[in-house]
Amino acid sequence: MTEILDGNAVAQSVRDDLATAIDQLADEGVQPSLATVLMSDDPASETYVSMKQDDCAEVGIEAIDIEIDPEADADELYDTIDDLNADGNVNGILVQMPVPDHVDDRAVLRAIDPEKDVDGFHPENVGRLVAGDARYKPCTPHGIQKLIESAGVDTEGKDAVVVGRSDIVGKPMANLLVQKAPGGNATTTVCHSRTEDLAAKTGEADIVIAAAGVPEMIDGEMLKEGATVIDVGINRVDADTENGSELVGDVDFESAKEVAGAITPVPGGVGPMTRAMLLYNTVKAASRQHGIDVDLP
Ligand code: NAD
Known part of the structure; x- marks a missing residue:
């Protein structure tokens, strides 16, 4: 009999297990937070971001929703990323791809603090993955x-x-x-x-x-x-x-x-599963940044 792999069920069990880690962080007064940055009016991108926001809310991760006019200067995006990098209350930063053509997407990935790069796309995190020492797996x-x-x-x-x-x-x-x-x-x-x-x-x-x-x-x-x-x-x-x-x-x-x-x-x-692992990386980011050991699934 062929086994049909039920991603919804496995993702739910990942979320259930993450609840333990989120409770452990809460005991230390920490709520993990994820900032999503959307610089696009593509309906698919808008849907992806809103699903990620909903997923966060469901497990008790604070979701910070930032939207930038797709016509705006690229510097507006870089300045936003700089602010989020410096903000001690933000654990994870996700810039929804694709960004507009006038923005260099590789430069965007490099601009995110690798400790907050919960997508795992920063070159430092790619290198660590290849070297067998992953910080955040994509x-x-x-x-x-x-x-x-x-x-x-x-x-x-x-x-x-x-x-x-x-x-x-x-x-x-x-x-x-x-x-x-x-x-x-x-x-x-x-x-x-x-x-x-x-x-x-x-x-x-x-x-x-x-x-x-x-x-x-x-x-x-x-x-x-x-x-x-x-x-x-x-x-x-x-x-x-x-x-x-x-x-x-x-x-x-x-x-x-x-x-x-x-x-x-x-x-x-x-x-x-992709959506569940973003929550996983955000909880891991909070745990790393606050120096609190948690049990991750
Ligand atoms: P991409 O377009 O960046 O890459 C596609 C790759 O497939 C390329 O490397 C190309 O060389 C290869 N390819 C194209 N045609 C081929 C062919 N005929 N034979 C062999 N290889 C071929 O796409 P991506 O971002 O890696 O996404 C791939 C697919 O997965 C898309 O349908 C995307 O929507 C989907 N996706 C799903 C999830 C999810 O969570 N389920 C996440 C990311 C991407």
């Missing part, structure tokens, strides 16, 4: 590690294929999988848009992580029997539904589930 790959663990799948010695090499999913995922650490120790291949024979790679893999942003590009015929299949993709495609579209992943769920040992659905798989 939320999506970290959530995937937790999901794989929840399925009782041991990554050690397994052949893993990551499809996609972005800085936010593919590369950090591959880096976590090769670390000499729990959730790592996998023999890891990274495939991307120039990979010549993707099916040959995925067809050999015990674990496939699909993060290409191409609707249903991986089907059952490209998978090995019993593989663990993690679908990161979120693609809106035309469909015969009320609003004329639906969300699909990078994996053709129907054919893949006939072959896979375990598989994530879209929606309800990786997405909720």
Whole structure:
């Protein structure tokens, strides 16, 4: 029987466990706080930020909501980040990407204090992750590690294929999988848009992580029997539904589930885990900045 990995349930258990750490901080008079900075009027970005704000409120993290006019000068964003860096009441800073074209997104990531960089995208935090000394693991790959663990799948010695090499999913995922650490120790291949024979790679893999942003590009015929299949993709495609579209992943769920040992659905798989791990990093940031040891899940 193929196991359908329920991201909502695993994310809920992460949030339940985080409550203990949040209580431990409260005992010392500390409430973790996350500042979200939105410099965009893209409806999807607005939705992402408001979901993150709601998630914080639900677990007792203070959410500070900052919006900057997308037409404003880039300096307004840098000044805001400087103020948040200096503010002792702010533990985590998240600038919702993408920022407008006139703002250099790499400079934005570098401007955030690495101790408050709960996305884990600052070059210092990327370097620490690669070196096996992560401060904050990026939320999506970290959530995937937790999901794989929840399925009782041991990554050690397994052949893993990551499809996609972005800085936010593919590369950090591959880096976590090769670390000499729990959730790592996998023999890891990274495939991307120039990979010549993707099916040959995925067809050999015990674990496939699909993060290409191409609707249903991986089907059952490209998978090995019993593989663990993690679908990161979120693609809106035309469909015969009320609003004329639906969300699909990078994996053709129907054919893949006939072959896979375990598989994530879209929606309800990786997405909720990404959100839960942002809360995790924010609590970890508060604990680090106040020098209070807490029990993190
Ligand atoms: P991206 O566009 O930055 O990167 C996509 C990667 O896929 C690239 O490295 C590219 O080389 C590779 N790729 C593209 N076409 C390919 C092909 N035909 N064969 C093999 N590789 C190919 O995307 P991203 O930010 O990494 O996101 C990937 C997907 O995951 C998107 O659908 C995005 O919406 C989704 N996503 C979901 C979550 C979540 O929490 N569920 C989080 C982040 C991203």
